[in-house]
Every structure is written in C-alpha cells, then in structure tokens.
Amino acid sequence: MTYSSFFQNQPVVGGVNGARVVVSRSFADFTPQASFDIKKCDVHRLEEGPPLKAELTREQGLQYYRIMQTVRRMELKADQLYKQKIIRGFCHLYDGQEACAAGIEAAINPSDHLITAYRAHGYTYTRGVSVKEILAELTGRKGGVAKGKGGSMHMYAPRFYGGNGIVGAQVPLGAGIALACQYQGNDQVCVTLYGDGAANQGQLFESFNMAALWKLPCIFICENNQYGMGTSMERASASTDYYKRGDFVPGIRVDGMDVLCVREATKFAADHCRSGKGPIIMELQTYRYHGHSMSDPGVSYRTREEIQEVRSKSDPISMLKERMLSNNMASIEEFKEIDVAIRKEVEDAAQFATSDPEPPLEELCNHIFHNNPPLEVRGTNPWVTLKSVS
Amino acid sequence: TFRVTVRDALNQAMDEELERDERVFLLGEEVAQYDGAYKVSRGLWKKYGDKRIIDTPITEMGFAGIAVGAAMAGLRPICEFMTFNFSMQAIDQVINSAAKTYYMSAGQQSVPIVFRGPNGASAGVAAQHSQCFAAWYGHCPGLKVVSPWSAEDAKGLLKSAIRDDNPVVFLENELMYGVPFEMSEESQSKDFTIPIGKAKVERQGNHITLVTHSRYVSHCLDAAAVLAKEGIECEVINLRTIRPLDVESIETSVMKTNHLVTVEGGWPQYGVGAEICARIMEGPAFNYLDAPVTRVTGVDIPMPYAKILEDNSVPQIKDVIFSVKKTLNV
Numbered sequence: 001m002t003y004s005s006f007f008q009n010q011p012v013v014g015g016v017n018g019a020r021v022v023v024s025r026s027f028a029d030f031t032p033q034a035s036f037d038i039k040k041c042d043v044h045r046l047e048e049g050p051p052l053k054a055e056l057t058r059e060q061g062l063q064y065y066r067i068m069q070t071v072r073r074m075e076l077k078a079d080q081l082y083k084q085k086i087i088r089g090f091c092h093l094y095d096g097q098e099a100c101a102a103g104i105e106a107a108i109n110p111s112d113h114l115i116t117a118y119r120a121h122g123y124t125y126t127r128g129v130s131v132k133e134i135l136a137e138l139t140g141r142k143g144g145v146a147k148g149k150g151g152s153m154h155m156y157a158p159r160f161y162g163g164n165g166i167v168g169a170q171v172p173l174g175a176g177i178a179l180a181c182q183y184q185g186n187d188q189v190c191v192t193l194y195g196d197g198a199a200n201q202g203q204l205f206e207s208f209n210m211a212a213l214w215k216l217p218c219i220f221i222c223e224n225n226q227y228g229m230g231t232s233m234e235r236a237s238a239s240t241d242y243y244k245r246g247d248f249v250p251g252i253r254v255d256g257m258d259v260l261c262v263r264e265a266t267k268f269a270a271d272h273c274r275s276g277k278g279p280i281i282m283e284l285q286t287y288r289y290h291g292h293s294m295s296d297p298g299v300s301y302r303t304r305e306e307i308q309e310v311r312s313k314s315d316p317i318s319m320l321k322e323r324m325l326s327n328n329m330a331s332i333e334e335f336k337e338i339d340v341a342i343r344k345e346v347e348d349a350a351q352f353a354t355s356d357p358e359p360p361l362e363e364l365c366n367h368i369f370h371n372n373p374p375l376e377v378r379g380t381n382p383w384v385t386l387k388s389v390s
Numbered sequence: 391t392f393r394v395t396v397r398d399a400l401n402q403a404m405d406e407e408l409e410r411d412e413r414v415f416l417l418g419e420e421v422a423q424y425d426g427a428y429k430v431s432r433g434l435w436k437k438y439g440d441k442r443i444i445d446t447p448i449t450e451m452g453f454a455g456i457a458v459g460a461a462m463a464g465l466r467p468i469c470e471f472m473t474f475n476f477s478m479q480a481i482d483q484v485i486n487s488a489a490k491t492y493y494m495s496a497g498q499q500s501v502p503i504v505f506r507g508p509n510g511a512s513a514g515v516a517a518q519h520s521q522c523f524a525a526w527y528g529h530c531p532g533l534k535v536v537s538p539w540s541a542e543d544a545k546g547l548l549k550s551a552i553r554d555d556n557p558v559v560f561l562e563n564e565l566m567y568g569v570p571f572e573m574s575e576e577s578q579s580k581d582f583t584i585p586i587g588k589a590k591v592e593r594q595g596n597h598i599t600l601v602t603h604s605r606y607v608s609h610c611l612d613a614a615a616v617l618a619k620e621g622i623e624c625e626v627i628n629l630r631t632i633r634p635l636d637v638e639s640i641e642t643s644v645m646k647t648n649h650l651v652t653v654e655g656g657w658p659q660y661g662v663g664a665e666i667c668a669r670i671m672e673g674p675a676f677n678y679l680d681a682p683v684t685r686v687t688g689v690d691i692p693m694p695y696a697k698i699l700e701d702n703s704v705p706q707i708k709d710v711i712f713s714v715k716k717t718l719n720v
Contacts, residue, residue, distance in 0.1 A: 113463065147496035154494035161462055161499065166486050172452050173487055176459020183415070183441065183465060190463075206452025213447070367493045368531055370500035370555040375634065377531075382672040390497065 033057045034327045038261040044244045044251040044281075050268035054260035061324045064106060064259050066338055068098035068317045071122045073346045074131050075290075078121065078138055082294045086354055087138045090165075091152050094122040096289040099316035100223055101126045103262025104191060108270055113181065115161040115174045116193040118153040119223075119288075123193070127160035131346055135353035143356040147363065168194060168201030171220070175207040178218035178279070189217045189273045191266075197228020199242050208246045208279065215278035219269045220246065222283045223256065229292040230301040243283035256284030257314040287314070366390070392578065397567040399541035400430050403548035404468065406580050408438055411466060414552060417444040417457055418470030418507075427472050428508065428567055454480035454505070458487045461503040461557075468552060471507035474523045474561065481526075488557040489532030504551045506560035509537070510604065510655045511704050513565065517692035522656030524603065527559045528632040528665070534586050535632040537561045539607040541571035543630055546584030554586065561632070563605045589636035591643070595623035598649040598714055601640055601666060603629040606653045606705060613710035624714065632662060640666065641675040648680040649717050655704055658687040684717045686710055 034056055041049040075095040081087045094101070101122035104114070116123050124134050129145050137144030138152055145155045153165045161177065164170035174192025181188040194204065199222050211218045222242040226233055233240045243251035250272070254265040262284060269280045287310045291298025298307070324330045365377040365388035377386045394402075407414050420427045422435035422445040435443040446453040450471065457469035471477040477484065488501045510522040527535045536551055536558060538544040544562070551558040576582055592607060593614055600610040607628045614624035625643050629636065644650050650670065652663035663685035670676055670683060689703045 115459075146494065146498070149496045150494045156495040156498045161459070162491075162495070164487070166482055169455060169482055169487055172455020172483065173459035173462065175452075176456035176461075177463040178459075179456055180460045180463035180465045183460070203451045203455060206447070206449035207456070209447060209449065210452055210456060214444075367495075367497040369534075370492055370497070370502075372556065 030058055030330060031328045034329060036260055036323060038258060038264060039255040041261075041265055042243065042253040044241075045248070046250045046252065049252050050264040054264050056260060056323075056329075058324075058329045060106070061320065061329055062334070062338070064102050065317065065320055065324070065335065066342065067102045067105070067126060068259065068320070069339060070131060070342050070345065071095075071098045071101060071125055072317060073342050074125065074134065074349070075121060077135065077346050077350050079290065079294065081135070081139065081350065081353070087152075088140070089151060090118065091138065091294040092119040092292065093290040093294070094119050094288070096310065096316075097223060097225060097256070097286045098122060099259040099262050100256050100284050100286055103259040104221070104266045106259070106263045107266035108189065108191060111159065111186075112188050112270070113159045113161070113177045113190040114193070115164070115170050115177065115190065117164055117167065117170055117195060117198060119195070120153065120155060120163040123160065124155045124157065124163065127157050129155065129157050129160075130349070132349040132352050135349045136356050139353040139356075140358060141353060141356035142359040142363075143352060148359040149363075149367065168198040168203050170194065171198070171201070171204045172207045174220070175211045175216055175218050175279075178211065178216040179214065181217050182214070187274055189219055189270050191219045191221060193221045193223055195228060196222060196224040196226065196233045196240075196242060197231070197236065199224075199245060200237055208249050208281075211279035212246075212249050215276060217273035218279040219266070219273055220249070220279060220281045222281065223286055224283055225286050225288045227288075227292070227301065230296065232301065243281055246279075246281040249279050249281050251281035251283065253283045253285065256286030257316045257319065259316055259320055391572045391574065393570045394541045394573045395568055395570045396538075396541050396544045396562075397428070397430055399545040399573065400548055400562065401432060401434070403545045403552070404431065404434060405437070407549055407552040408434065408442055410580065413464065413466045414468065415442045415444065415465060416468045416470065417446055417453060419446055419448055419472050421445060421470050428564060430562075430567065431470070450476050450479040451483060454483040455487060457503055458483050458501060461488070461501045462491070462499060466502050466552065468504045468506060471505060473512075473519060473564070474507050474509040475519050475521055477505065477507070477523065484527070484533075484557070484559070485530055489530050492556070493532055500555050501557050502555045504548075504558045504560055506548070506551075507562060508564040508567075509561035510563055511565075511688070511693060511700075514695060514697065514700065516695045520693035522654070522688065523559075524561060524632045524654070524656055525661045525665075527561075528635075528662065532557065533633060534558045535561065536586055536630065537603040537632050538630065539566070539604055539628050542573050542577050543584065543628070545573070545577060546582055547586065547630060550583040550586050553583065558586070561604065566605050569608075584630065587631045587634045587636060589630055589639040590628045591625060591639070592628045593624065593626040595625035595647065597623045597647055598651060598718055599625045599627060599640065599643040599647045600651050600653060600710070600714070601627045601629060602653040603632065603662065604655065606655060609705060609707050609710055610653055613707050613714065616707070616711055617714060622714065622718065622720070635665065635669065637669045637673060640670065641673050644670060644675040645678045648678050650679065650683045651686060651710070651713050651717055652683065653686040653705055653710055655688050657690050658685060659690065661685070661687060663687055681717050681719065684713045686713050
C-alpha cells in the first residue's frame with residue numbers, strides 16, 4: 001500500500017511524544033457501505049416486524065461508535081469521580097446499554113421527543129447535552145446542565161424531559177407528550193423509556209390504555225437489563241415477555257446489544273406511530289455492567305461470570321467495531337484515534353466538572369415559578385428571608 | 391350586576407380561556423359527554439369537541455401524568471379530579487412531576503397546568519370523600535394553591551390559574567357550586583382576572599379579624615352579621631389563595647383589631663390555621679395581639695355519615711360566634 005499524498009480529509013492526531021501519526025489509508029480504500037444481518041425481532045399483534053438486514057455507511061458506523069464510546073467513557077469517569085466522593089447521592093450508570101441510546105437516536109429526528117427514568121446520562125448525551133455539562137451536573141457545579149440543582153436524575157434539554165426519579169412516573173408523562181404531538185399535528189413522536197422493574201407499575205397500564213384508546217404517537221420502550229435493582233425479572237414479573245405486556249398494544253422484542261437492530265426496530269416503531277396506528281411497545285434486551293447504582297456492587301444477585309460473559313460476547317461497542325473491521329469499513333488506527341479524542345474530551349470535561357465552582361447561594365431559591373414576579377422565601381429561621389426570581 | 395352561580399362562573403372562566411388560547415384543553419372523568427360530574431363543564435364539549443374536552447378512563451395517576459406531560463410539551467391542560475380525594479392516587483404526579491420540575495431543571499422546563507375539582511366536605515358522602523387538601527398541597531413549594539369562595543372569586547381566579555405558567559391546585563367546593571352571587575360589571579370582561587396570592591377583605595370591622603377560605607367565608611359573614619347586633623364588629627378576610635399566603639393582609643388587619651380567629655373546614659393538626667398562627671407569631675402583628683389566636687377547624691376525625699354526626703364534624707356558625715366571644719373574652 002503506497003502512502004499517497006493526495007488524501008482527502010486527512011485526520012492528524014497527536015501521538016506519543018508529540019509525534020504526528022497520519023492515517024495511512026485514504027477513504028477510497030474503505031468500504032463505504034455494507035449490509036448486515038440483524039437478529040429477527042419477536043412480534044406481538046403485528047403481521048411483520050422490522051427488516052432482517054440493516055444498511056450501514058462508514059460515516060454512520062463511525063458516528064455510532066463515537067457516540068457509544070463517549071457514553072461508555074463518560075460513565076466510567078463518573079464511576080471514578082463517585083469513588084473519589086466528588087459525585088454524591090444517586091448515580092445509576094449506563095455502561096453496557098449504549099446501543100439502546102445510540103440506536104434510538106439514530107432512528108428518530110431531533111424534533112422528536114424522549115423521556116426516560118433515572119439511568120439517564122446516556123440519553124442526556126444523545127439528546128444533545130455535552131459531556132462537560134453532564135459531569136458538571138453530577139458534581140453539582142454551576143456549569144452543570146441544571147446549574148447543579150438537579151443532579152444525576154434531573155437533567156433536561158429541548159425535547160428531552162429527563163431524568164425522572166420516581167419509578168414509572170415518566171411513562172404517563174411520555175404519553176402526555178405524545179398527546180401534545182397529536183394535538184399540535186406536528187407528526188412528531190415521543191419515545192418513552194422504562195425498565196424491567198418499572199414494567200409492573202400500574203400507571204404503565206393506565207398509560208397503555210389511554211395511548212391505545214386515543215392512538216397517541218408514543219413508542220413505549222422497555223429497556224430490559226434483566227434486573228430491577230437486586231431483583232431478577234423472573235422474581236418480579238409473572239410474565240417476562242415485556243413486549244407483550246401491553247396486551248392490545250402491539251410489541252416487538254429487540255436485541256438491545258446491537259445498535260443496528262435497535263435502530264431498525266425504532267425506525268419501524270416510529271413509522272407505526274407516525275402513520276396514526278397508535279402506540280407500540282419495544283422491549284430492548286440489554287445488560288448493565290454496573291450494579292443498579294454506585295451503592296450496589298452488582299454481584300450479590302448475579303455472578304461475575306455472567307457479567308464477564310456479556311462483556312466478552314455481546315459488548316455493543318466491540319460488536320460494531322468488529323463488524324466494521326471485518327468488512328473493511330474502517331481501520332484499527334481510526335478507532336484508536338477516536339478513542340484518544342474521546343478520552344481527551346472526557347478528561348477535559350472531568351477537569352471542568354471538578355474545578356467549576358458550586359452554584360452561588362444566591363441561586364438557592366430561584367426557579368420556583370416561571371414568569372413570576374420575584375417572591376420571598378422563608379429561610380431556615382424567621383429572620384432569614386431569601387429572594388426567589390424566575 | 392349579574393346573579394351567577396359559582397358553577398356558572400367556573401364554566402364561563404373555562405369557556406373564555408378555551409376560546410382565547412387554543413393550547414388550553416380540559417381532561418378528566420365525565421367532563422365531556424356527561425357535561426361534568428357536577429355540571430361545571432356543561433356545554434363545553436358540545437362547543438369545543440373531542441380534541442379540547444377529553445373524557446378519561448378512571449385512571450387518575452395515568453391521566454394526571456398525561457396532563458403534566460402535555461403541559462411540559464407546550465399545551466395548557468386543565469386536569470379535573472372528580473373530587474380532590476381522588477387526587478391522592480395521582481399525588482406523585484402533582485408534586486414530583488409538576489411542582490418540582492421547574493426547580494430541578496433550573497428553569498428549563500416549566501409546567502403550565504391547572505388541577506381543579508371539588509375539595510373538602512360535601513353532604514353525606516362520608517370519610518373517603520370528604521377530606522380537605524388545602525394543607526397538604528399548601529405545604530409544597532412549586533405549587534400555587536387557590537381556594538375561591540364567591541362566583542367572582544371562582545371566575546377571576548380560575549382565569550388567572552389557567553393563564554399562570556406554573557402548576558396551580560384549584561380547590562373548589564361542591565356545596566358552593568349552586569350558590570348564586572352578584573357579580574360586578576368588570577367581571578363580565580373576557581380579560582377579567584383576580585391575582586393569585588392576594589386576600590380580600592369581605593367585611594370591615596374593628597374588634598376582631600376572621601381569616602377563612604372557601605365555604606367558611608359565608609359562615610364568617612353570617613356570624614359577623616349576628617355579632618354586629620351585639621356590637622361586635624368583625625373584619626372578615628377571604629384568603630382566596632392558600633399558597634402563597636397573603637400574610638400581610640392578615641397582619642394589617644390584626645394590627646388594627648388585636649384579635650384573630652381562623653376558620654377552616656380541614657383538620658386542625660398541621661392545617662391552614664396552624665400556619666397562620668405561626669406566621670403571625672413571626673411577624674410584627676404578634677405584638678398587637680391581645681389574646682392568643684383561635685383556630686376554628688373541622689373535628690379531628692374521619693368524616694362520619696349520619697347527619698347529626700356530620701353536621702357536628704365541621705365548623706358551624708355558632709362555633710364561629712362562640713370562638714369570637716371567647717377570644718374577645720366577652
């Protein structure tokens with residue numbers, strides 16, 4: 001292979017000791033697009049499911065890789081910061097489940113809506129918030145996406161409604177967002193996520209009923225990572241066929257470790273909703289490497305062997321990378337460069353998150369009401385009156 | 391002037407706001423085709439149709455959550471609870487999803503929603519259908535809690551609540567729905583609103599201040615009429631809003647009369663009257679009190695059914711008169 005000097009978009013990355021490493025192959029050498037077989041989805045009350053093949057372009061592949069790897073590294077950095085006690089309280093990490101967030105975002109439009117529960121950092125990122133603002137929110141600084149007032153479970157962005165702490169409460173909210181889409185006639189959908197633990201909540205069934213009755217454009221997605229905190233799905237659910245639990249709502253069960261499978265299924269679901277057929281349920285079979293939260297080691301209710309097996313056989317990032325390499329869609333060096341760039345991004349973000357100041361005390365009582373004249377808020381004792389502005 | 395029942399005033403308020411802003415819609419049990427369980431939404435479905443007036447299944451947690459989600463995504467829902475007793479099934483959505491969100495999001499996500507419905511005791515509906523929720527909702531930052539008395543209150547405050555960009559809990563009273571009131575000329579304007587957070591002095595007096603809300607404003611005015619014959623002039627303050635509480639109006643009055651009696655239908659412990667007592671003690675009016683504040687409240691029991699028991703479970707006019715005289719030591 002000759003090293004031509006006529007490279008297009010030649011990426012240059014700083015290597016060890018400042019030595020400059022140049023990618024040695026031009027884009028013309030790579031396969032621009034390939035078709036991949038994806039696992040067939042089980043269906044419920046549907047004539048057919050998503051396609052069995054997915055097209056992937058080189059650009060898409062690198063983008064999905066970048067997104068998943070960024071989420072992975074961001075979550076591992078959060079783990080580190082939590083153990084250093086720089087992050088406090090609840091911290092529910094998403095590593096292992098990256099294909100879900102990346103695949104869903106790849107299939108919907110930025111103008112669509114998404115709401116999830118508390119394992120939300122991945123979605124906060126895919127919905128447009130920077131790693132810097134996410135980590136700074138976790139460390140409770142004023143540069144955090146919610147100015148340090150929300151924390152891990154309460155991050156918001158346009159068309160992203162959090163981050164919700166109460167198990168299951170986000171599901172009726174999501175159905176309501178879908179109602180607003182229908183009401184406004186804007187052809188948008190709402191992706192409403194919940195876990196296998198929340199799948200037994202009564203308010204979900206209330207939401208399924210109303211969504212089906214009114215044909216709301218709501219994609220209900222169960223991220224089944226097999227454990228609701230320390231309780232395996234078999235010990236919590238009389239039926240673990242979460243994609244069927246909507247009864248009269250059609251459902252599909254999807255390999256949640258394969259970003260292409262998730263993408264195709266979500267496209268299928270979004271088409272279903274946009275065509276006015278009403279809600280649909282997707283069960284994504286996925287896995288979390290960490291325990292339920294940082295206070296749960298995650299090995300009292302499952303074996304280390306089980307976790308290791310998923311890591312070695314089904315890791316979403318490895319799977320995508322191997323697919324692309326074996327189809328000559330990218331080079332190992334490219335992936336390494338991306339990894340290096342992401343590490344730097346996450347490191348810089350962590351640096352910001354640990355050095356940015358905490359929110360000023362003057363902010364304590366702000367944001368109680370919207371579009372409201374300033375009001376007085378009682379402090380801890382009668383002589384302390386604090387000011388609150390919108 | 392116009393003689394209008396509280397029910398019709400509420401209906402007018404919703405009708406005008408539905409017409410004014412297409413993002414406003416009403417959802418709840420029986421609000422559409424039944425014309426409302428208490429006929430408050432009579433005629434609205436016929437006028438505005440299925441899109442704007444939505445009958446829900448009997449699933450409070452679900453439809454309250456749906457209403458909150460719709461508010462987050464740009465609409466302006468009015469969520470009706472057939473009575474506030476049923477709001478307990480949905481209270482997580484009211485507090486954790488609606489009230490706290492603007493704060494948790496540091497001002498990024500507002501929730502312009504109204505939760506309305508009858509609150510407190512009715513007649514013969516027994517314990518599970520008679521609770522007053524003023525204190526429970528009044529406890530929570532992020533909510534505005536309104537409790538109208540007259541038809542003018544009902545119309546002006548409901549219009550304000552619907553136009554407010556924040557979650558408002560609007561506590562009506564079933565026994566007041568059919569009561570007619572004179573309404574002012576200005577209240578007939580489509581832009582007539584009453585500000586949330588401001589109490590109204592319904593009757594001026596120099597000897598003692600009566601602070602109350604909702605149905606008990608009537609009781610206090612009736613008691614004041616009886617007491618006036620004995621030379622005792624009561625100042626009656628209609629709170630109109632539970633949260634934020636208009637402490638200043640109460641203090642101004644107490645600094646004039648030196649005596650205070652609170653009157654409410656809810657239970658005494660941790661109630662509206664208890665809060666007023668605490669606030670008076672913390673402010674300038676304390677030094678003007680010639681006697682401790684007296685609270686007149688519902689009896690501290692679940693509401694019984696038998697008429698004689700029920701009648702004696704809530705404040706009566708004679709209880710207000712008695713308490714005024716005790717407070718004045720006459």
